[in-house]
Amino acid sequence: MGKHARPTGQRAAARSGSGSLVRVRPLPIRSTVLLRRPVDIWHKPALSAVVALGIPEFLLLALGRLDLVLYTSAGAMCALYAHGLPYAARARTLAWVVLGMVASLGTALTAASLTTSVPLLVLLASLVAAVHKTVCDATRVGPPGNLIFTFISASAFFVPQRLGQVPFHLALALGAGALAWLVCMAPALVRPRGPERIATARALEAAAALLRTGPASDDAPAGPDRARHATAAAVNAAWQTLFQVPGRTTAAAADRSGLERLLVRAESALAAPQADPAEAERCAAWARDLRRGRALPAVALTGAQAGELAGVAAEHADLEPAAGTTPRRPAPSRPRGIRAVLHRLAPGSPLLPIGARVAAGCALAGWGSMAAGVGHPYWAVVTAASIYQVNTTLSWQRALQRTLGNLLGLLLFTALLPVIHTGHLAMILLALTFQFCAEASITRNYWLGSVWVTPMALLLTEFARHLPARTLVTDRWTDTVIGAAVGLACCVLVTNRRAADRVEAALDRVAAAETAARRLLDGDAPEAGWARDRLAASLVELREAVEVSAGEW
Incomplete structure (x- = not known):
């Protein structure tokens, strides 16, 4: 295998407890708040979300039922996904996103209708958040990843609910999801x-x-x-x-x-x-x-x-011998579709420790919020879920960004309270503005996007029931601090030693791809189509695996 051969003896010695050094990596601060260039297509999810959210909200305003905004928002938020995919693939991905959102919402609403035990609801919300994280990472659905699913479902766990209401509320979410699908597919008519x-x-x-x-x-x-x-x-x-x-x-x-x-x-x-x-x-x-x-x-x-x-x-x-509907495969004998997702979640997967981090961190954060007397423990659950990234270093950065962004967002919400209290129309217009600004800025840095996400989340709470502003702001800030602190502590304590295993697996794939590519030099033409792509993809995956492993605690 040439340069890809690995010194197994040294690796075994490094893994053994004796004679090995533990290197503690410094956690960055300055780079955490630096602004980047925005993603080139930021306006597409921004406009799609504004349209998909705005139509149901204005309709509910006309009907005088803004208490149903949470359910329509669940489906409308699906408009944030899959904007980088070709339209045929986008149609399939968005359909799965909508179904996943409705299933998560249904789980939360059913649990809320069957029990009023807050500690149990926190635990269930945390387990669902862990499922969101692992499945979204395994499917590689792309931004915004698991966060939207967890934000909606965690909120729904604590919404007063009767079992007979669940089908109607799920129908609202499904209808808004269908609208989001249409909004995201509409540009295909033009380009x-x-x-x-x-x-x-x-x-x-x-x-x-x-x-x-x-x-x-x-x-x-x-x-x-x-x-x-x-x-x-x-x-x-x-x-x-x-x-x-x-x-x-x-x-x-x-x-x-x-x-x-x-x-x-x-x-x-x-x-x-x-x-x-x-x-x-x-x-x-x-x-x-x-x-x-x-x-x-x-x-x-x-x-x-x-x-x-x-x-x-x-x-x-x-x-594509007939209708030309099957795309070129990157490599044969590799799992695709649902099989690929199950393969990435198999025992030994590096995604499983991250899922354990999410479950433990969210549950402890939610229970900590309850112990502090906060009336919205799901905010602590969402905060903890939002900070978990692929390694400890990135999770540390996300915790700082979330805390800073939420603090500034609370200040913005407080400053706009006179406008918010003018009526529901102003609240809807502000919520849509916050959504657009969040998508416009979140790719520059997460903390900047959180400045706009925080008041938008508070407005969604205000649609359902009015709470004193002081209580709302204090609870949100307390939950943010508890969620970020407890979540980060669990991130450090629940180690992910399998990150190094991912590097080894990536090396094996590179070696196999290199062997296949070398056969091309000997004239093995039938593999010419996929060997180059397999080698290139394996090298890119190896680089990503190394960066993930290097950022572990």
């Missing part, structure tokens, strides 16, 4: 190839940044290694996006083929021996054309690049 064009444009932009400085230049903004990784990750993500694009018609297949030509050119930047400003400018220009919806440019390919593209086309033909 049916938009998601795959954006994914390809990102790969071209990353390649242009790499080519401007050179793969081995010390002047690269994040270092040459990170610049190469960013390009490799963007290219791999674009390939995975194009794999999900069906070529049902001649025009669709031709458009996909044109994007593949551009992607092959972007991928060639990884092998460039030095900086190439001219090629960088071409890649940047092509990216601008893609984002602006212009016609696909004519792209010249070298002999090797043309051969690679011919292999892609041949594999499409093999995998």
